[in-house]
Amino acid sequence: MERKTFALIDERLVEDTLHLRRALEVPEFPHKKPVVSPGEGIGSVLRDKSGLWRMWYTVFITRDPQKDMVGCETPMALAYSHDGIAWEKPDLKIAKDPIYKDHPNIVVHAKMKDINGRFVSGWGGPAGMCILDAEITPHPRARKRFTGLYVDFPIDVIGGICIADSDDGIHWTIWPESPVIIGSPDTQNILLYDENIKKYVCYLRPVIHCGMDRHANRKIARCESEDLIHWTVPKVVLDTDELDAPGLEVFDEPGMRGARGRNKQFQGISPFIRNSCYIAFTWFYDAVKGIFTNELVHSSDGINWKREPLREPFIADDKPEGFRGKLPVPFGSPPIDVEDTMYFYTSNTPYGHHEIAVADINGSVKNRKQLLESNEIYLITLKRDRWVFYQAGEIEGELLTSPVEWEGGGSFCINAKVEKDGYIRVEVDDIYGRKINDAHLDEIHLITGYVDEVDIPVTFGPGPKTVMKFPFAGPIRFRFWMKKAKLYGWSFVHPVYQQ
Secondary structure, three states, rough: EEEEEEEEEOOOHEEEEEEOEEEEEEOEEEOOOOOOOOEEEEEEEEEEOOEEEEEEEOOOOEOOOOOOOOOOOOOOOEEEEEEOEEEEEEOOOOOOOHHHHHOEEEEEOOEEOOOOOEEEOOOOOOOOOOOEEEEOOOOOOOOOOOOEEEEOOOOOOOEEEEEEOOOOOOOEEEEEOOOOOEEEOOOOOOEEEOOOEEEEEEOOOOOOOOOOOHHHOOOEEEEOOOOOOOEEEOOOOOOHHHHOOOOOOOOOOHHHHHHOOOOOEEEEEEEEEOEEEEEEEEEEEEOOOOOOEEEEEEEEEOEEEEEEOOOOOEEEOOOOOOOOOOOOOOOOOOEEEEOOOEEEEEEEEOOOOHHHHHHHHOOOOOHHHHHHHHOEEEEEEEEOOOOEEEEEEEOOOOEEEEOOEEEOOOEEEEEEEEEEEEEEEEEEOOOOOOEEOOHHHHHOOOOEEEEEEEEEEEEEEEOOOOOOOOOOOOOEEEEEEEEEEEEEEEEEEHHOOOO
């Protein structure tokens, strides 16, 4: 079955609304126990065409719990699954040092050399890779099946953003051109291939910014490349503003050396492209409390980002219900569709950033090993493309779409939830907003509740026909009237590909 989906998180789809509210859908937390433990969500989760899931994630190895960052290593481990829920850690026997004995599935560790004798990593390790699988996402510069982008300081070169690749996801070889971006951008660094512009995209913390002497780069930059080697200068595309925190306040983050500017910052971002729209979970950092929340943002081009008007968190402590922790870290890979549900993964820990990252500077924490290794990885779900909704209550509301190209030859379905005594009425208009009466399009059936489905067929005529033809070529608009209902989007499903 081939489906083209339009999700209303993309504001380009909406021309106008009346008596409707736009709000975030609350994700679900179906399994209260971690799927992988310990581990942090700096990495990637991918499922290939055979149904095999791979999770590359970060673990912490503490050689001396009494010290700060000295001896703290961040190797990358690999786990497998066949359903995205039950994960296995293979015994790969790559990391020989006894300090790694509790993590037999490590694939890249500190001071590791590849088959060519070059260092893949430096003293600390790669802190996770953002990985493209060429079988899932074909891209022109792939040298092997898996291509990974990561920040590290390999011992034999200057530090920065590096590229490595692998045929099996286990044995990695660093590209001789690494580092491809010099500097220390920190945190998760994202690699995407944007098919629309035929370019690779990297999201990172900027290497050029104000307050460089204080490493005040908790904001998001973007750069592009055609070959994965030569990149444009990273440009800041997302930062907090006056609605988040005063810009003139001088604030020294507890335990940190030097001011960071605002006390609300973007620690990182986990973006992906879905239905030609950039969607991302931000790591929104409250520097006073030392906690993260994940805010949902979107963009038409990956450069100009839009935040939801209320700026409420999408994921936070106990949101979704039962998901407790202070530092949710979402993986840097797209959600994976499992039938009508999207799976995505986030790590969390009961400790705040101050406790984990900086407390030992003052020598006040003696359980650093416990703090660092408390991260665990969880599964969070959401029904397909239900990022945001437009909702009507007791008063009938109306939504008019922007012009869209008619996808003929298949079913037109809506993604909606309608209460028992609610309804959604659909009208097809021409580009000027005038109702089309040809081909029985003036006889579209009312959708009444209770119904809660991601593909509700829109039917017409004297029988339960499916809208399959359109009387003339060109763009059209949809007009939705609704009462006691939520609308998330719509899709065209082509029967030629139905199984």
